[in-house]
Amino acid sequence: MSKGILYDATLCIGCKLCEKGCAERNGLPYDDNVAAEQKQSEHKLTVVLTKNDKFMRRLCMNCEDPTCASVCPVGALQKTAAGPVTYDPSRCMGCRYCMLACPFSVPKYEWSKALPLVRKCDMCSDRVAAGKQTACAEACPTGATKFGDRDALLAEAKERLAKSPDQYIQHIYGVNEVGGTAVLLLSSVPFDDFGYKTDISTEALPLLTYRVLSHIPDLVTIGAVALGGIWWLTNRKNEVAAAEGRPESSKP
Amino acid sequence: MFKGKITFWRVVLAVVLLLAGYATVLRFARGLGASTNLSDAFPWGLWIGFDVMCGVMLAAGGFTLTAAVYIFNLKNFKPIVRPTVLTAFLGYLLVVVALLYDLGRGYRIWHPLVMWNPRSVMFEVAWCVTLYTTVLSLEFAAVIFERFHLEKLVRLQKMIVIPLVIAGVMLSTLHQSSLGSLYLIVPNKLHPFWYTPLLPVLFFLSAICVGLAMTIFESSMSAKHFGKQLEMHLMRRIGRTLLVVLGIYTVVRFQDLLQRGVLHLVSKGGYEVNLFLLEIFLCSVAPIALLMIPRVRESAGGLYLASVLCLLGFVTNRMNVAITGMEASAGQRYFPKWTEISVTLAIVGFGFLVFALAVRYLPIFGHQEESQPISQFEVARDGSPELLHVRP
Numbered sequence: 001m002s003k004g005i006l007y008d009a010t011l012c013i014g015c016k017l018c019e020k021g022c023a024e025r026n027g028l029p030y031d032d033n034v035a036a037e038q039k040q041s042e043h044k045l046t047v048v049l050t051k052n053d054k055f056m057r058r059l060c061m062n063c064e065d066p067t068c069a070s071v072c073p074v075g076a077l078q079k080t081a082a083g084p085v086t087y088d089p090s091r092c093m094g095c096r097y098c099m100l101a102c103p104f105s106v107p108k109y110e111w112s113k114a115l116p117l118v119r120k121c122d123m124c125s126d127r128v129a130a131g132k133q134t135a136c137a138e139a140c141p142t143g144a145t146k147f148g149d150r151d152a153l154l155a156e157a158k159e160r161l162a163k164s165p166d167q168y169i170q171h172i173y174g175v176n177e178v179g180g181t182a183v184l185l186l187s188s189v190p191f192d193d194f195g196y197k198t199d200i201s202t203e204a205l206p207l208l209t210y211r212v213l214s215h216i217p218d219l220v221t222i223g224a225v226a227l228g229g230i231w232w233l234t235n236r237k238n239e240v241a242a243a244e245g246r247p248e249s250s251k252p
Numbered sequence: 253m254f255k256g257k258i259t260f261w262r263v264v265l266a267v268v269l270l271l272a273g274y275a276t277v278l279r280f281a282r283g284l285g286a287s288t289n290l291s292d293a294f295p296w297g298l299w300i301g302f303d304v305m306c307g308v309m310l311a312a313g314g315f316t317l318t319a320a321v322y323i324f325n326l327k328n329f330k331p332i333v334r335p336t337v338l339t340a341f342l343g344y345l346l347v348v349v350a351l352l353y354d355l356g357r358g359y360r361i362w363h364p365l366v367m368w369n370p371r372s373v374m375f376e377v378a379w380c381v382t383l384y385t386t387v388l389s390l391e392f393a394a395v396i397f398e399r400f401h402l403e404k405l406v407r408l409q410k411m412i413v414i415p416l417v418i419a420g421v422m423l424s425t426l427h428q429s430s431l432g433s434l435y436l437i438v439p440n441k442l443h444p445f446w447y448t449p450l451l452p453v454l455f456f457l458s459a460i461c462v463g464l465a466m467t468i469f470e471s472s473m474s475a476k477h478f479g480k481q482l483e484m485h486l487m488r489r490i491g492r493t494l495l496v497v498l499g500i501y502t503v504v505r506f507q508d509l510l511q512r513g514v515l516h517l518v519s520k521g522g523y524e525v526n527l528f529l530l531e532i533f534l535c536s537v538a539p540i541a542l543l544m545i546p547r548v549r550e551s552a553g554g555l556y557l558a559s560v561l562c563l564l565g566f567v568t569n570r571m572n573v574a575i576t577g578m579e580a581s582a583g584q585r586y587f588p589k590w591t592e593i594s595v596t597l598a599i600v601g602f603g604f605l606v607f608a609l610a611v612r613y614l615p616i617f618g619h620q621e622e623s624q625p626i627s628q629f630e631v632a633r634d635g636s637p638e639l640l641h642v643r644p
Contacts, residue, residue, distance in 0.1 A: 040292075041292065042292075067437060070369075070371045070372060070437075071372050071373065071374060071437055072369055072372055072374075073363075073364040073369055073372045073374035073375040073377075073378050074360075074363040074364055074367040074369065074375075075367050075368065075369040076367075091360075091363060091367050092356070092357065092360070093355050093356070093357050093358075093360035093361060093363045093364075094355045094356020094357045094358075094360070095354075095355055095356075095374060096295040096296065096356065097372075097374050097434070099292065099295040100295055100296055100438065100441075100578075101437045101438060103440055103441075105292070105293070108292045109284075109292060109295065109356065110283075110356075111283060111284055111285030111290070111291065111292075112283055112285045112286070113283050113285075114280065114281060114282065114283045115283075115356070115357055116283060116284065116356040116357070117356070197440060199440070200440055201439060201440070205437055205439070206371060206437075208436045208437055208439065208449075209371075209372075209373050209433055209436050209437050210371060212373075212430075212433050212436060212452055213370070213371065213373065213376060213433070216376070216426060219422075219425070219426070220422055220426070223421070223422050223425060224418055224419075224422055227319070227323050227418045227421055227422070228418060230323050230324065231322065231323045231325075231414055231418070234323070234324060234325035235325060237325075238325065
């Protein structure tokens with residue numbers, strides 16, 4: 001059963017304990033200065049955005065069919081059956097195509113290092129594999145961030161929307177976006193306000209390139225045979241001309 | 253050329269190389285953050301947009317001309333195959349150099365060859381570029397073998413030349429188009445002027461245009477600087493072909509823009525619109541208009557001008573896809589740092605330098621292997637044997 005995270009912004013009190021838990025799990029420094037930063041970065045893999053009295057988390061959405069994993073030329077990024085999208089630093093050569101391609105612009109780079117790596121939330125894949133919940137969910141005192149089976153979380157999200165329709169925007173972000181994501185979001189204010197694109201494709205993006213890539217075997221076969229054939233024809237024409245004692249035709 | 257004189261361009265090259273040397277130290281000692289204007293919001297900049305995307309494109313003459321000569325048997329073009337293959341070979345080697353700067357961990361550049369992900373366009377590009385650079389080195393090996401009189405190897409190379417050329421054309425078709433496919437994955441990030449499902453088709457067609465334009469450009473430059481006779485009858489034919497392919501490209505480009513209904517965005521004006529209009533003018537309007545005029549098409553200066561405009565146009569196109577079109581969604585402008593610019597200029601300068609050295613020490617021009625003295629005959633028939641020195 002694939003795991004997921006349900007974040008309900010209406011339950012969030014902006015305490016940022018999830019940020020702290022995340023930093024600890026990932027071995028990243030965390031203090032008041034880091035807490036004040038309002039964007040994801042290579043040293044802040046999740047952030048609680050604040051706007052007036054509203055909050056919204058940003059973290060890797062751990063897509064069901066992740067764009068980053070499809071574009072990575074060395075397979076450093078992988079979708080695991082358990083749900084997390086993991087990153088293998090020993091494979092990464094630093095082309096940064098994942099950063100360009102990610103529809104949520106999640107992967108961040110260690111720009112200040114001479115030998116940098118990509119950093120992103122991997123939904124605590126080691127903890128999840130060990131049967132524990134993610135660090136952020138464990139740290140959350142109000143239940144705004146909840147870890148569990150994605151299907152169960154989705155059912156619960158629908159229930160919350162139905163139970164208190166006035167309290168929520170009637171949309172579960174992550175159900176259909178780019179083919180669905182492991183992270184599901186609920187909010188009382190438009191998702192756009194916090195930079196979540198709502199005009200995003202509901203189709204998994206890897207299809208866009210796969211459609212083209214899948215033609216390559218045909219293209220190579222047909223192309224090579226056609227070129228070989230043209231060579232044979234033009235060459236043959238000259239051979240015949242030579243045999244008949246005429247000058248070689250050099251016109252096309 | 254190499255008389256030890258201090259000329260303007262040599263001073264420029266020296267300054268660029270010095271700056272690039274310092275930039276190189278910065279890049280490898282202090283990382284990409286200190287040495288570039290790249291950021292999380294803008295992860296690909298000049299080194300990808302120009303050095304890689306334009307570098308590969310500008311090297312497209314290699315597959316275009318080898319296909320014409322070896323597959324379509326247009327033997328007249330044989331005298332200009334070697335300089336074109338040299339340009340392509342150098343181009344690809346320099347792309348690899350640029351990648352070593354741009355990749356966060358360049359020493360892992362070989363990883364895609366052993367760690368596969370066939371779903372990735374980048375994986376396919378990595379393989380094609382590796383294989384095609386190998387093909388080019390084998391095509392170019394003929395020159396080295398001949399220079400050192402390795403007759404056996406010369407014969408051996410001739411035996412495999414047709415399969416090599418076919419492989420080269422296929423590999424080029426794949427990765428020239430795939431550089432466009434790289435951007436198919438960002439429908440929400442790339443500006444609608446440039447995001448289209450036809451990106452791979454447009455990239456491929458424009459690579460052919462650039463391959464032809466580059467052949468004219470490089471022959472003209474060689475005529476000017478190495479005192480070689482410009483083969484006007486060949487240049488005219490390439491010019492005519494360029495006109496046709498540019499026409500096809502333009503029809504496809506506009507058909508796509510109209511069908512997606514984005515041309516009305518031009519009326520909004522602004523930054524993207526200006527660069528889009530510049531691109532269209534340089535890629536399509538200006539060179540096509542010039543080449544349509546017989547007097548221009550038949551003259552060395554006219555062909556040179558049209559090819560330079562065309563090259564500038566498609567460089568603008570690639571930079572628009574890689575940089576201009578991505579700025580709005582990134583929410584910020586990107587302009588390369590001096591370090592990025594100096595490394596790029598040094599790579600270009602280095603290319604010119606190695607080309608000049610190769611022309612001096614290797615049998616690049618004037619090798620008459622198999623080619624009949626058709627050229628003189630055709631020049632005479634065409635009228636004037638213009639021993640031309642181009643006025644840029």
